[in-house]
Amino acid sequence: MSSVKNEIFSMGIKSKLTILISISIFSLVFMFLTLLLIAGKEQKETAIKNQLIAAIEENAQKIRFRNNIFVFNPIYFLQDNIYTSLYDEEKEFIYGEIPENFPFYTDFTINTLKKTEHFYVYDIQKEVQGKKLFVRGVISIASARQTFSILFFTILAFLPLIALLTIVLARVFIDKSFKPIEHIIATAQEIQNKKNFSLRIGLPGKSHDEIHALAQTFDTLFEATEQAFIKEKQFTSNASHEIRTPVSVIIAQCELALETEQNKENQKALGTILWNAKKISQLTSQLLLLSKAEQNADILEREKINISELFEIIAEQQQEIAKEKGLDFSYSVENSIFFHGDPALLTSALINLFSNAIRYNKKHGKINFSLSQGKNFIHAKISDTGIGISEQDLPKIWERFYQADKARNKKEYIGFGLGLPLVKWIIEAHQGKISISSALGKGTIARFTLPKNI
Structure with a gap:
C-alpha cells in the first residue's frame, strides 16, 4: 500500500490532477446514475401500480349479468401481464387467470393495493344487476424488477466506457490548461540554457487569469x-x-x-x-x-586547421615549461586530425588546461596529454598527479572568479578563477563538451570532445 502511495506522490501534477478530476467526475456520474436508477425503479413501480388499478377498474366495467349468468370477454382476463379473476359474493372463484405461484386466498381488501413477496394485488367490489362480484387483479413485481435489471446492467456495461471517456476528457482539459505553464517552463529553460535574457514568455491572448x-x-x-x-x-x-x-x-x-x-x-x-x-x-x-x-558576439574566426599539428606544438612548448618545474610531461597525438575552428581560441583553451596541470601539480609530478579521433568526435585528455580538487568544490569550478579550497589558493597556485570558465565557453562555442574529474590529493583529469562534422 505504501509503495502505491509513494508512486502516486511521485507522479507529475498533470497526472495527479487527471486522477483527481477523473475520480471526481466519475463519482458524480456514478451518483447521478444511481439516483436515476432509484428514481426509475420507483417510477416504474408506480406506473405498474397505476396500470394494475386502471386495468382492473376497466375490466370490471365490462362484466355483464344476463339470465343469471355473468357475461365477459375472456381476452381481458390476461392482458399486459395483468391477471384478472372473478369471485361471487360468497367469495367463490368463478372465472379468471391466476399467475403461477400466486397464493390463493379470499381475503379481499377492497380498493386497496396490497403487496406480497412477489406480486401486487388489487381488489374491487362490483355490483352487477343486484349481484355482488369481487374482481381481483394481480401483476408480478418481477416485471418491474426486470426492467430495472436491464437498465442497471446496461449502465454497468457502459461504466468502463464512461470511466475511459472521463479520463480522456480530464486529460484533454488539463493539457489545454497546462499549455501556458509549459510555455513558461520551456521559455525559462531556454533562457537558462542559452543564457539569453532577451527572450520573453509573451503568452498569446488577452486573458487576465x-x-x-x-x-x-x-x-x-x-x-x-x-x-x-x-x-x-x-x-x-x-x-x-x-x-x-x-x-x-x-x-x-x-x-x-x-x-x-x-x-x-x-x-x-x-x-x-x-x-x-x-x-x-x-x-x-x-x-x-x-x-x-x-554578449553572444560572434567572435569565432573559423578555418580548417590541422589540430594535430597545433596541439602538438602547444604540447612541446608546455613540456619545456613543465621540465623547468621538475615535472614529467608526456603526450601522444594522433596524426592528421583536421577540424574547422578558431585556432587562437583553441590554443588559449589548451594552454589554460596545461597551465592548471602545471600550476597545481606536486613536486616531481606527472602530466599526460593525448589526442585521438573517433568516428564522429575528436577526443582530448589531460591528466595530472597534482593536488586535485575536493568533491564539494568540483561543481563550482566553472563559475567566474571561483577559487577552490585553501590548498589551491597558496601563493604558488594563485589564479584569477577565469581560466576554466573561458575554456568551457571556447569548447562549447565549437559545439564540443568538456568535463573534469578529480580527487583531492590524487590529481585531476580534464576531457573534452569536438565534433568532426562542423
Whole structure:
C-alpha cells in the first residue's frame, strides 16, 4: 500500500490532477446514475401500480349479468401481464387467470393495493344487476424488477466506457490548461540554457487569469535581469578597455627600465611590478573575451586547421615549461586530425588546461596529454598527479572568479578563477563538451570532445 502511495506522490501534477478530476467526475456520474436508477425503479413501480388499478377498474366495467349468468370477454382476463379473476359474493372463484405461484386466498381488501413477496394485488367490489362480484387483479413485481435489471446492467456495461471517456476528457482539459505553464517552463529553460535574457514568455491572448499574470511578472523580472546583465557586461568591457592601455604602458616601461637598471633592488622591484602588470593584462584580456562571449558576439574566426599539428606544438612548448618545474610531461597525438575552428581560441583553451596541470601539480609530478579521433568526435585528455580538487568544490569550478579550497589558493597556485570558465565557453562555442574529474590529493583529469562534422 505504501509503495502505491509513494508512486502516486511521485507522479507529475498533470497526472495527479487527471486522477483527481477523473475520480471526481466519475463519482458524480456514478451518483447521478444511481439516483436515476432509484428514481426509475420507483417510477416504474408506480406506473405498474397505476396500470394494475386502471386495468382492473376497466375490466370490471365490462362484466355483464344476463339470465343469471355473468357475461365477459375472456381476452381481458390476461392482458399486459395483468391477471384478472372473478369471485361471487360468497367469495367463490368463478372465472379468471391466476399467475403461477400466486397464493390463493379470499381475503379481499377492497380498493386497496396490497403487496406480497412477489406480486401486487388489487381488489374491487362490483355490483352487477343486484349481484355482488369481487374482481381481483394481480401483476408480478418481477416485471418491474426486470426492467430495472436491464437498465442497471446496461449502465454497468457502459461504466468502463464512461470511466475511459472521463479520463480522456480530464486529460484533454488539463493539457489545454497546462499549455501556458509549459510555455513558461520551456521559455525559462531556454533562457537558462542559452543564457539569453532577451527572450520573453509573451503568452498569446488577452486573458487576465492568474497564469497570464504570472507570465507577465516573469517577463518583467527577465527584463530587469537583462538590464542588470547588460550594465554589468558594459561595465566589465569598458573597465577592461580602460585598464588595458595603462597596463600595456606599465609593462613596456618596466621592460625598458629593466634593460638599463643596474641596481639589484630596483631590478627586483621592477620585476615584481612587471609580473603583476602581466597578470593584470592577462586578466583584462580574459574579461574582455568572456564579456564578448556573454554578449553572444560572434567572435569565432573559423578555418580548417590541422589540430594535430597545433596541439602538438602547444604540447612541446608546455613540456619545456613543465621540465623547468621538475615535472614529467608526456603526450601522444594522433596524426592528421583536421577540424574547422578558431585556432587562437583553441590554443588559449589548451594552454589554460596545461597551465592548471602545471600550476597545481606536486613536486616531481606527472602530466599526460593525448589526442585521438573517433568516428564522429575528436577526443582530448589531460591528466595530472597534482593536488586535485575536493568533491564539494568540483561543481563550482566553472563559475567566474571561483577559487577552490585553501590548498589551491597558496601563493604558488594563485589564479584569477577565469581560466576554466573561458575554456568551457571556447569548447562549447565549437559545439564540443568538456568535463573534469578529480580527487583531492590524487590529481585531476580534464576531457573534452569536438565534433568532426562542423
